[in-house]
Amino acid sequence: MPTKNVQRLLKDNEKYAAQLTGGDLPVLPSRLCCLVTCHDARIDPTKAFGIGIGQCHVIRNAGGSIKDALRSILISQHMLGTREVILVKHTDCGTASFTNEEAHETVNDNQGEVTVPPDFDFMPFVDPETSVREEVAWLKSLKALYKGTVVSGLVYDVETGKVKQVV
Amino acid sequence: MPTKNVQRLLKDNEKYAAQLTGGDLPVLPSRLCCLVTCHDARIDPTKAFGIGIGQCHVIRNAGGSIKDALRSILISQHMLGTREVILVKHTDCGTASFTNEEAHETVNDNQGEVTVPPDFDFMPFVDPETSVREEVAWLKSLKALYKGTVVSGLVYDVETGKVKQVV
Numbered sequence: 438m439p440t441k442n443v444q445r446l447l448k449d450n451e452k453y454a455a456q457l458t459g460g461d462l463p464v465l466p467s468r469l470c471c472l473v474t475c476h477d478a479r480i481d482p483t484k485a486f487g488i489g490i491g492q493c494h495v496i497r498n499a500g501g502s503i504k505d506a507l508r509s510i511l512i513s514q515h516m517l518g519t520r521e522v523i524l525v526k527h528t529d530c531g532t533a534s535f536t537n538e539e540a541h542e543t544v545n546d547n548q549g550e551v552t553v554p555p556d557f558d559f560m561p562f563v564d565p566e567t568s569v570r571e572e573v574a575w576l577k578s579l580k581a582l583y584k585g586t587v588v589s590g591l592v593y594d595v596e597t598g599k600v601k602q603v604v
Numbered sequence: 605m606p607t608k609n610v611q612r613l614l615k616d617n618e619k620y621a622a623q624l625t626g627g628d629l630p631v632l633p634s635r636l637c638c639l640v641t642c643h644d645a646r647i648d649p650t651k652a653f654g655i656g657i658g659q660c661h662v663i664r665n666a667g668g669s670i671k672d673a674l675r676s677i678l679i680s681q682h683m684l685g686t687r688e689v690i691l692v693k694h695t696d697c698g699t700a701s702f703t704n705e706e707a708h709e710t711v712n713d714n715q716g717e718v719t720v721p722p723d724f725d726f727m728p729f730v731d732p733e734t735s736v737r738e739e740v741a742w743l744k745s746l747k748a749l750y751k752g753t754v755v756s757g758l759v760y761d762v763e764t765g766k767v768k769q770v771v
Contacts, residue, residue, distance in 0.1 A: 439769055440756060442635050442637045442660075442688055442690065443690060443756045443758070443769060447767065449653060449654025450654065450765070450766065450767045453652050453654070454764055454766040454767075457764070457765035462645075462646045464644075464696070464698055471643065476638065476661040476662055476663045476676050476680065477631075477661070478629075478633035478634075478659055478660055478662070479629045479658055481650055481657050483648055484620055484657070485617060486613045486616060486617055486620075487612065487613060487616025487617065487619075487620070488613075490646060490647075490648050492645055493609075493645055494644070494645055495645070495664055496643045496664055496665055497662055497663055497664040497665075497676075498663055498673065498675065498676040499675060499679040502675075505672075505675060505676070508665065508669075508672060508724075508726060508727060509664075509672070511711060511720070511726070512666040512667075512698065512699060512707070512726060515710050515711045515714050516698060516707060516710060517698045521607060523609065523610060523613065529631070531631055531679065531683060531684045532679060532683075534683070535683055540679070540682070540683060543683060544678060547682050548750075548751065552746075552747040553748050557675075558675070559675060560675060579719075580715060581719035583714060584714075584715065587607050589606065589607060589610045591610070595629075597621055597624070598617070598620055599618075599621040600613070600614065600617045600621075602606055602610060602614065
């Protein structure tokens with residue numbers, strides 16, 4: 438039996454599929470770009486950043502971590518042909534609201550035992566702007582990053598909906 | 605100087621921010637759910653799955669890998685309060701088009717030297733339906749998964765736009 442959320446998803450998808458035309462888009466994104474951002478529910482990259490269907494790979498994880506996104510970035514570039522990376526972190530981010538120690542404590546408290554390895558990195562950060570600068574620099578320093586790749590870093594303000602370029 | 609893609613993003617964002625009202629949404633997604641799917645450019649979770657702003661965490665990576673999404677899922681549940689996980693893999697996935705060995709060869713050939721550790725896992729898979737079943741089972745077996753979490757697994761057909769539940 439599907440959950441209430443899955444039922445809703447299936448119903449909404451039925452409407453979407455019924456009106457879909459031209460579903461045979463190429464695998465290669467037309468903007469040759471991959472965008473990395475946070476999994477935050479308040480961000481809709483299509484609406485906020487104008488990313489249309491077929492245009493960019495969209496990688497999303499807690500905090501919009503470039504390190505956590507590395508496997509996807511390498512696949513996007515080397516196996517699928519993108520040539521640009523855009524990182525967008527945001528204000529009021531959940532992943533900037535705790536330390537690694539606090540995350541370990543909370544998970545283990547919730548589960549009633551130690552359930553994640555002590556060295557598991559939840560990759561929290563403090564300031565989005567500083568973190569964008571650091572993570573863009575880290576990515577650009579990697580030898581595996583496709584030669585000549587341009588990497589940009591931006592910060593999105595979830596309250597005003599405005600994005601600004603940092604690097 | 606912003607790249608052409610960043611210029612376009614900034615311009616589209618200006619229009620978005622200008623019409624935004626009620627930007628002060630809560631951090632906790634209203635459906636208490638996190639959705640994991642692929643970074644594929646042909647998938648727009650808002651349109652295809654009816655995920656509105658503020659409703660779900662949306663985690664995306666190459667292939668829609670649950671293992672790769674684990675840090676984000678744990679943060680989503682334990683630090684931010686979601687209680688359900690929905691995995692959606694899809695047909696014609698780029699991450700099902702190569703083996704680990706091929707990915708290593710391609711990356712190192714492109715860069716002209718060995719640039720990723722030999723044990724780096726690109727997490728390719730073969731069949732989306734089989735992979736969804738295996739990854740959902742793996743996640744459910746984890747002691748760190750919030751107690752009582754319901755995990756569903758679906759496959760999206762990028763050509764027809766139709767999604768079906770697998771598990």
